[in-house]
Amino acid sequence: MGKSLNQIVSYNEDRHSAAVLELINADRLIGQPYCDLSMLRLAQSGQSEVDSGWWMELKSPVIEVLERGSKVLGVMSYAEHQNGGIAQLLWLHARENDDAISALVDKFLSSTTAPTIQAFQFASALTCGLEALPVAARPSTHATLMGKGFSATDLWRYMHFTTPLRELSTQEGALIKGR
Numbered sequence: 001m002g003k004s005l006n007q008i009v010s011y012n013e014d015r016h017s018a019a020v021l022e023l024i025n026a027d028r029l030i031g032q033p034y035c036d037l038s039m040l041r042l043a044q045s046g047q048s049e050v051d052s053g054w055w056m057e058l059k060s061p062v063i064e065v066l067e068r069g070s071k072v073l074g075v076m077s078y079a080e081h082q083n084g085g086i087a088q089l090l091w092l093h094a095r096e097n098d099d100a101i102s103a104l105v106d107k108f109l110s111s112t113t114a115p116t117i118q119a120f121q122f123a124s125a126l127t128c129g130l131e132a133l134p135v136a137a138r139p140s141t142h143a144t145l146m147g148k149g150f151s152a153t154d155l156w157r158y159m160h161f162t163t164p165l166r167e168l169s170t171q172e173g174a175l176i177k178g179r
Contacts, residue, residue, distance in 0.1 A: 005068070006066055006067065006068050006073065006100075006103060007066075007067055007068075008064050008065070008066050008067075008103065008104070008107045009064065009065055009067060010062075010063070010064055010065075011044070011063035011064060011065050011075065013037075013041075013044075016065050016072055016075075017037055017040065019065075019071075019072035020040065020063075020065065020072060020075045020093075021035055021036070021037065021040060023072065023074065023075055023093040023094065023095060024040070024075070024093045024126055026093070026095050027093045027095070027096075027137070027138065029137055035126045039126055040126065043061070043063075043077060043090075043091070043124050043126050044061065044063055044077075046058055046060055046061045046079065048122075048123055048124050054121070054122040055122075057081050057082055058079040058080070058081055058082065058088065059079050059080050059081070059082060060079065061077045061078065061079040061090060062077065062078055062079060062111075063075065063076070063077045064076055064077075064104070064107065066094070066100050066103055066104055073094060073097060073100040074092070074093065074094030074095075074097065074100035074101065074103070074104050075092070075093050075094070075104075076089065076090075076091065076092040076093075076104045076105075076107075076108060077089075077090040077091050077092075077124075078090055078108050078111065078112075080112060080114055081114075084114060085114060085115060085116060086114055086116040086117070086118060087108075087111075087112035087114035087116070087117045087118070088117075088118050088119070088121055089105070089108050089117075089118070089119035089120065090120075090124055091120070091124050091126060092104055092105070092119075092141060094141075096138060096139070096140040096141065097140070098140050098143075098144060101140055101141050101144040102144050102148075105144055105145065105148055106148075109148065117150075119145055119150055
């Protein structure tokens with residue numbers, strides 16, 4: 001018998017939800033909640049408890065799955081902004097399988113004519129406030145996006161003050177003041 005070919009199809013809850021939840025949870029970071037059907041439904045409806053303002057700017061999200069026969073190899077969601085100027089890859093899960101990730105990203109890129117294309121820009125209902133792509137935990141997804149022309153941007157700012165250690169007093173009760 002011939003080898004089954006991969007195909008990308010629209011998500012169907014009855015047919016795909018169990019496998020999709022398994023894929024999402026396989027990529028779950030320690031400390032993040034397990035994704036359940038209610039969270040997936042919220043993401044499917046284009047809503048999120050975190051970053052809800054960003055989600056309101058989007059058209060209805062599309063969820064598509066990559067299948068080989070009856071096996072789900074990957075899943076992604078994407079949407080365009082209401083004005084059509086930006087397309088967003090909202091989330092993608094494929095157990096860090098390079099071929100599956102590549103096929104899904106190619107499908108996303110071919111599905112839009114938006115002049116600006118972004119990926120993992122804000123939190124979804126699938127996670128508890130996690131924004132951006134956790135690169136250390138998702139190296140294949142990161143490498144595939146970079147290989148397809150995306151560039152990484154580090155927009156996070158953590159306010160801190162670097163103190164020159166050699167100038168610190170070790171005396172008990174010493175008070176250190178900013179310059």
